Amino acid sequence: MTTVGFLYPGHFAEDDFPRMEILLDAVRLVVNRTEVDEDAYRIDALIRTGSPEHLAAGxxxxxxxxxxxxxxxxxxxxxxxxxxxxxxxxxxxxxxxxVPASSTSFGFAHAIRELGADRVAVASTYPEGITALFADFLHAAGIDGAVTTHAAPLGSAAEAAAWGLDQVKELAAAADRPEADAVLLPDTALHTAGHEAELEELLGKPVLTGNQVAVREGLRLAGRRAWSPRLGRIFAAREAPPAPVSVWGEGRERAHSGRRAGPRDVRE
Structure with missing residues (x-):
């Protein structure tokens, strides 16, 4: 059995992980909650959640x-x-x-590349300024196509965690664009586990959510493929699709090791 660990900030949608564990075969997902000094969707408060002392403590x-x-x-x-x-x-x-380590943000970058998506739409519960910084991160990750954003700004993770599926659907539909190859919901405080396939049926294209790609990223680092159609297209194939020919570029670092990588040195 493959065991993957997650550091999750606070008490919001961490129950997504045991739901995904049930949907996946022979996978153990261990969640340890980290401290959140202030539950606020402000840059300073959100950066503090990822401080070295908070992560090391968990x-x-x-x-x-x-x-x-x-x-x-x-x-x-x-x-x-x-x-x-x-x-x-x-x-x-x-x-x-x-052990190898990564984050949700790198999980999005790897999942987008695995799907072969060039253009993505971001459905965000963060304020517009923070949402724009996520788009900047995707561009830095080598997502060279258009990244369109739609923000339905909330004030805190607690507000996001209180949303039901209908609200998540409305946000995803509002963000979608005909030219987008996939729709991204980056907030890990949203409850989405097991609803990805339903969202994809609604939009007619792949949907990537924060907790879904976090699990996919952990399994990628552990060298394990897992399958569950309820978790969306990124989990729909028993075999990995061919890797896209594009690369991240020379001088960028590997998300899981911290060492400098050459242009073809990024692990898929």
Whole structure:
């Protein structure tokens, strides 16, 4: 059985992970909640959730659980650090955990590339300024096509966690564009587990959600493929699709190790 660990900020939609564990075969998802000093969708408060001291405090429990990889399961708590800063964040986490580490933001980058999507639409519950920084992160990750954004700004993760499926559907539909190859919902405080296929049926295209791609990223680092049609197209194939020919570019770092990577050195 593959065991993957997640550091999740606060008490909002962490119950998505046991739901996904049930939907996946022979996978154990261990969640350790980290401290949130202030539940507010402001840049300063969100950056503090991903501070080294907060992440380091949650690692030991995951180490004892025997995890094979660790993912920082926060959207804004990772992409707000910027491309280089997010690499430093996960490199420090990997050193502390003693296993490969990554974050939700890198999970989006890898999932988009696996789907072969060139243009994406972002359905965000963050304020517009924070949403724009997520688009900047995707561009830095090598998503060269158009990234359109739609923000339905909330004030906190607690507000996002209180949303029902109908509200999530409305947000995704409002953000979708005919030219978009996929729709992204980056907020890990939204409850989406097991609803991805329903969202994809509504929109007629792949949908990537924060907690879904966090799990996909952890399994990728552990070298494990998993299948569940209820978790959307990224989990719909028993075999990995051919890797896109595009690469991230020379000089960018690997999300899971912190070492400098060459142009073809990014692990798929």
């Amino acid at each position: 690692v030991e429990e995951l180490r004892r659980a025997g995890v094979e990889a660790v993912v920082w399961a926060s959207g804004a708590g990772s992409f707000l650090y910027g491309w280089e800063g997010a690499h430093e964040q996960t490199a420090a986490l990997a050193r502390a955990a003693g």
